[in-house]
Structure formats: C-alpha cells, structure tokens
Amino acid sequence: MRYLTLTDGEGLAGALATAVADTNAPWLAGRPDTVLRFCAEEGRHGAGELAGGLPDDLAAALLPGLVCGGRHLGRTTLLNRDGHDGTAERLLGAAERLADEEGLRSVAFLHVDEHDTALRTLLARRGYRSFHSEDYHWLPVPSGGFAEYAAGFSAHRRRRIGAERRAVRDAGVQITTAPLDAADIPRFAELETTLLGKYGMSAWTAARSAAILERALRACGPDALAATARLDGEIIGFALIVVHHDRWFAHRAGFDYAAQRGLPLYFELLYYHLVEAAARTGATVIHYGTGSGPAKTSRGCLGSRQYAYLRTPALD
The missing domain is CATH 3.40.630.30 (Gcn5-related N-acetyltransferase (GNAT))
Known part of the structure; x- marks a missing residue:
C-alpha cells in the first residue's frame, strides 16, 4: 500500500490509498482485469462495451495497475476535508503521475458509490471510463x-x-x-x-x-x-x-x-x-459490503450501486 497525502497550514487536507495490482495478486475482486471480465460476463451496464475496446488479454492490457481508494470492497473513494477546493483533483493527479512514472498500465477506482457525485464527476472529467461493478449493502439495526x-x-x-x-x-x-x-x-x-x-x-x-x-x-x-x-x-x-x-x-x-x-x-x-x-x-447499522446481493436484500439489507472507473492508454 502507498498513501498519498496533502497537507496545508491546518494539517491534513486529503489522502488517497493506492495499491499496485499485478497478475500475482490472488484477491481477484481487487484487480481491474478480473473485475471487468466478470462484470462483462454478467452483463453489467457499460462493462461489455468497455471490455470490447480492449485487447482480449485484459491482464496484459491493464496490469500492473494502480488501484485507488483502499482494498475494501465498496465505497472506494479519497479523503477530502470539507470545503477544501482542489484537493481531490490534486490527489488524483498525483496518483496518475505515480502510475505513469512507474510504468503502470492503468489507474482504477473499482467501487465508487453512486452517491459519491463529486468523485464521479471528477473522474469522468479526467477521461475515466466507467461501468457498473457491484452493489454495496448495509442493514439498519x-x-x-x-x-x-x-x-x-x-x-x-x-x-x-x-x-x-x-x-x-x-x-x-x-x-x-x-x-x-x-x-x-x-x-x-x-x-x-x-x-x-x-x-x-x-x-x-x-x-x-x-x-x-x-x-x-x-x-x-x-x-x-x-x-x-x-x-x-x-x-x-x-x-x-x-x-x-x-x-x-x-x-x-x-x-x-x-x-x-x-x-x-x-x-x-x-x-x-x-x-x-x-x-x-x-x-445502529451492519455493513456487509459487496457480493451476494440477492441473499443480502432478501434479509433486509439496503443497497447502492457501485461503479468502476478506469484510465488506461489501451483505450485511447
């Protein structure tokens, strides 16, 4: 893990967790190639079209890649102090430069919540492509x-x-x-x-x-x-x-x-x-994360859609 941080006169203004995913990573739900392939096979919105624009060997096209927002599954984001303009864009720019400097083939946020409109807007503006990756679930107690x-x-x-x-x-x-x-x-x-x-x-x-x-x-x-x-x-x-x-x-x-x-x-x-x-x-709440959506909703869980965002020269 590598953590990008931004500080100012008031202290910590923002942070972004990153990890390099490669073909040796056994956690398949944390790799952009396996997540995209699974979502395309499941027919999730946007995944098939995006995968169709890449070489058949998704691992070769996307790995090694920089996975941003933490290893947990669901609601991957960056930390940004309220009212601190420009922090998110600077952190994202730093992540992209890090990926370029280290010769990585992609930058990905794999599970951005549908309600995280600020990050979704920023990623779209910077040219990231998106697809429906999962659904996040929680149960009010x-x-x-x-x-x-x-x-x-x-x-x-x-x-x-x-x-x-x-x-x-x-x-x-x-x-x-x-x-x-x-x-x-x-x-x-x-x-x-x-x-x-x-x-x-x-x-x-x-x-x-x-x-x-x-x-x-x-x-x-x-x-x-x-x-x-x-x-x-x-x-x-x-x-x-x-x-x-x-x-x-x-x-x-x-x-x-x-x-x-x-x-x-x-x-x-x-x-x-x-x-x-x-x-x-x-x-007051139990968070269950992603996966097994029908089982979770059948037992009272609420849910929100998650979107993967991907930046790679292979799509240019």
Whole structure:
C-alpha cells in the first residue's frame, strides 16, 4: 500500500490509498482485469462495451495497475476535508503521475458509490471510463433487536426465518460473539480459504487469511469481534466484525460446508445472530459490503450501486 497525502497550514487536507495490482495478486475482486471480465460476463451496464475496446488479454492490457481508494470492497473513494477546493483533483493527479512514472498500465477506482457525485464527476472529467461493478449493502439495526427486525418482513418470510433459526438450533449449533481470540485464527483461516476456493479463488492460502486476521487483532484489539458457530465443540463457521462506534462492518467469513450439512448457517450467523448481538451493544447499522446481493436484500439489507472507473492508454 502507498498513501498519498496533502497537507496545508491546518494539517491534513486529503489522502488517497493506492495499491499496485499485478497478475500475482490472488484477491481477484481487487484487480481491474478480473473485475471487468466478470462484470462483462454478467452483463453489467457499460462493462461489455468497455471490455470490447480492449485487447482480449485484459491482464496484459491493464496490469500492473494502480488501484485507488483502499482494498475494501465498496465505497472506494479519497479523503477530502470539507470545503477544501482542489484537493481531490490534486490527489488524483498525483496518483496518475505515480502510475505513469512507474510504468503502470492503468489507474482504477473499482467501487465508487453512486452517491459519491463529486468523485464521479471528477473522474469522468479526467477521461475515466466507467461501468457498473457491484452493489454495496448495509442493514439498519433496529433498537428492538431481532423481534423488531423480523417484524419488518412479510408473514411468509417471517415463517421461513423462524424455520431457519429452529433448524440451526435443533442441530445443536452454538453461536457466540466475543473479541477475536488469537487461538481461533488458524481455524478461521482454514474456513475462509474454503469459502474463497468455492468462489474460484484457488490461489488464496490459509497463511494469507491468518496474516490478515492477526493484523486485524493487532490493529483493532477488542473492536475486532468474532461471531463463531460451533458444533460438538468444533468451529464450523465464523464472521469477523470490525466495530467503529455504532457501526459494525462484516469483514471476513468462512464455513465448513461439510460439517454444516446443508443448515442455513450463513443466514443465522451473518444476519439473525448479528442483529441480536449488534442491538445489545447499541449499534445502529451492519455493513456487509459487496457480493451476494440477492441473499443480502432478501434479509433486509439496503443497497447502492457501485461503479468502476478506469484510465488506461489501451483505450485511447
């Protein structure tokens, strides 16, 4: 990671996180070539047209590339102090110069929120091409906890949710939420690697997951929570939650698909249990990021469209 910053007499005026993506990067959702290819295959607006204007080998055309706005998926942006004119344009110009100086083949913001009109306008003005890349999701947490959450669904959906909760409970699965314990990290890493492998990220390793979880524990301390599902004492699922004031961020997850035997553990662990746990602490929202849109909206999440913006000489 490389951070571009702009300061003035009042201190920090703006900042932009950047990372170089190349063909060795295993996180496919953070690479412009794989994001563009997937979106074109899915028929997302603007992706097919943009991909059609590039060589067939998107990796060769776009990598190595400078990915801006942070590694997280959704709402990638730059930091800009309110009322500080010109900061965003200067930071973006610095990023473009950095890419040119290092011989990078593209500059990309992969998930700019539809409501981030200032950044979207700036990127368009500077010649970036855009396409619909994803949808970002979050769930408002009612103060009344799970009962109030469930009351917001139709009678049919409430019955289904109740049946899902009973199935998990009757199977003997125990779910708790507590600060992340270093002793659980190796098992969590195995489970996340299994999940990512299921979705095509075969190059991902448990060692990478363990390093990220260990870093989260060091950086966040007690604000790194683990929602953990156990069956007969064995961990069969987890979700890492990062807490910031009254906001919870679902950061990582993993499951033992064989051990859960078709149980609706994903919904119980990531939604029903988390709503209960978050409400008890006074949290007001759980952020779920991108991906699995239908599943998230079916469980009450709100969403906003995300757009990728791409600058590359290959499009000239």
